[in-house]
Amino acid sequence: MTGLLGVLACAVALYVLAHPRIAPGVKVLVLTAPPVAGVVLLLDVVGGETSAAVVVGAVYVVVLIALNGLLGHPRLPAWTKTTVFVTVPAAALAWLLVVTADDTIKDPGEDPCSMYYGGVGVSKAFPPQAYCLYESGGTHDLAAGAQSVFWVCFVSSLLLLAVGLWEVVRHPKTLVRQFRTDRSLTR
Secondary structure, three states, X not given: OHHHHHHHXXXXXHHHHHOOOOOHXXXXXXXXXXXXXXXXXXXXXXXXXXXXXXXXXXXXXHHHHHHHHHHOOOOOOHHHHHHHHHHHXXXXXXXXXXXXXXXXXXXXXXXXXXXXXXXXXXXXXXXXXXXXXXXXXXEEEEOHHHHHHHHHHHHHHXXXXXXHHHHHHHOOHHHHHHOOOOHHHHO
């Protein structure tokens, strides 16, 4: 059932991307809102972190405005605009790999820190970090490569989104244009 839902979601995403009468801002909203809504729902309902869910929702609104400003920037090349669609998911995946590297959910004694290094696994959500902590106070980093990938992708996407936000601040009509369809295509 999950596979079928995944295939249907990909089909809808391809349809939305390919349809010329759908405004670019609506495309961005339709394609980015479901994963963020899932995270907000998990934080609120499952985790009981309502304040964190509100923060994630507010950050999403700012990122959505910045992303539409970036896509509406008239002088940026297309590869620059689409880079953010690669760096943001890559940063999210690298973040997930880092914060789950210590596997503290597993039974005691089966996580990598106690099995291989003889320590206790510790992970931080932000800045993402996972390490083994020894009784002597020493540490051993886990997933250092994924941590580097996270920071490269995070900084590059943050810079690109800052350009988009600057474009919206300078020219607010850029955001409005992203949510309008081209009149020549609708006739």
